[in-house]
Amino acid sequence: MDRCPICNVAVKPENLVRHLNDIHPRHPDTPALLEKLKEEPGRSPRRNAGPPLRIRRWQVLLVATIILGGVGAYYLVQVLTPTSSLPCLSGEGGRLYHWHTVLTIYSGAAQVQLPANIGLTVFCIEPLHTHDTSGTIHVESDLSRYYSIGDFFGVWRKSFGSPTQMLVNSTAVSPSPNVILYDREFIELHYASFA
Numbered sequence: 346m347d348r349c350p351i352c353n354v355a356v357k358p359e360n361l362v363r364h365l366n367d368i369h370p371r372h373p374d375t376p377a378l379l380e381k382l383k384e385e386p387g388r389s390p391r392r393n394a395g396p397p398l399r400i401r402r403w404q405v406l407l408v409a410t411i412i413l414g415g416v417g418a419y420y421l422v423q424v425l426t427p428t429s430s431l432p433c434l435s436g437e438g439g440r441l442y443h444w445h446t447v448l449t450i451y452s453g454a455a456q457v458q459l460p461a462n463i464g465l466t467v468f469c470i471e472p473l474h475t476h477d478t479s480g481t482i483h484v485e486s487d488l489s490r491y492y493s494i495g496d497f498f499g500v501w502r503k504s505f506g507s508p509t510q511m512l513v514n515s516t517a518v519s520p521s522p523n524v525i526l527y528d529r530e531f532i533e534l535h536y537a538s539f540a
């Protein structure tokens with residue numbers, strides 16, 4: 346600790362210049378003291394290493410936190426959200442049967458491409474799922490039961506809604522979510538507009 350030559354208060358050596366400037370700016374001795382202190386090492390306060398760099402690092406951390414938080418939240422939602430009422434399969438393929446139904450959806454004149462991996466997460470293989478965008482629904486069951494097209498829409502988290510036309514193996518049927526998914530069956534759904 347130094348003492349201020351003017352007011353005799355205890356001051357850290359590196360803060361004496363600032364103390365003189367702040368507390369005694371008009372004191373007659375101040376200019377001469379400042380001149381003298383300028384020559385002594387360690388009298389000017391250490392400058393922080395570049396505030397711009399510090400801000401940049403802070404921003405990078407913030408962005409990284411947002412991204413990691415987002416990814417974490419996404420997986421958390423996947424874990425916590427029950428993806429459907431259908432129980433997960435014990436394994437790919439199903440223990441009892443493994444069927445394929447091909448679904449084609451039209452929104453107006455345009456064909457809607459089914460996404461791949463409907464009903465598949467890291468944590469659950471649902472009895473109804475897609476592996477690719479071909480429209481093939483894999484019906485794989487551990488249980489002795491049937492599944493309907495409505496069950497598939499449930500897994501997909503889409504509303505079956507009101508199709509204007511429904512074809513099963515090219516035969517028009519009355520549109521219903523209760524139509525059962527059988528092996529090597531082709532289902533075509535037409536909507537005025539499918540969202």
Ligand SMILES: [Zn+2]
Nearest residue numbers: 437438483485
């Ligand atoms: Zn499968």
Ligand SMILES: [Zn+2]
Nearest residue numbers: 443444445483
């Ligand atoms: Zn399959």
